[in-house]
Amino acid sequence: MQNNETDNNLPTHVAIVMDGNGRWAKKQHLPRMIGHSKGVEAVRQVIEEARQQGIKILSLFAFSKENWQRPHDEIDHLMGLLLKNLQKKQVEELHNNNIRLRVIGDIDALNKAIQKQIQQAEALTENNTAMTVIVAINYSGQWDISHAACQMARDAAEGRIDQADITAPRFAHYLSLSDLPAVDLFIRTSGELRISNFFLWQIAYAELYFTDVLWPDFTREKFLQALDTFKTRQRRFGKVS
DSSP, X not given: OOOOOOTTSOOSEEEEEOOOHHHHHHHTTOOHHHHHHHHHHHHHHHHHHHHHHTOXXXXXXXXXXXXXXXXXXXXXXXHHHHHHHTSHHHHHHHHHTTEEEEEESOGGXXXXXXXXXXXXXXXXXXXXXXXXXXXXXXXXXXXXXXXXXXXXXXXXXXXXXXXXXXXXXXXXXXXXXXXXOOOSEEEEOTTOOSOTTSSTTTTTTOEEEEOSOOGGGOOHHHHHHHHHHHHHOOOOTTSOO
């Protein structure tokens, strides 16, 4: 996993915590579920704009492991939205725009219908090259790291690697997205100033961008503002200017 020295240029990899659907709905005096449905339109706008701008990788935090603690009816609605947006019409739209879809996280814990749709969507789009959209479902950064550690420990116990091979670069090969560049720009909406257990390893040298805008109001113009801010950052990766 390489850091991308893209001084004053567009980021290669953008990751977004899409927060604020519930608060948006509350401000509109609407049920929280309406906020989640409205947030889907923001996803569509950002994907379209990212492709148009030449962003190669867009990672979206859709559902965290901690989100299972939410009310059951809200979880059911979120899973229903997820299933709907993994179905043929929505995925074919990505496919027709040469966009690859990948889903990361503890997928085995999801219901079989969603797992099937994920497999079909990934298979349909796997050879697309314009952009890769990563959707993190039942994911957390701590889970990713602990899962990688278990895999590496197993390989060490079975003699496939030596203790001397346990380095940061080697460890990174066991993580989700090990074949892709590290995150350049991390965006969080809704005014919260935290990472919320998203890509803990992958954002080591990411530029952080926090905005008060609630996710359903995060239009393509707001996304462009975040990209413009990135262009002003000087990325040194521990070196001097």
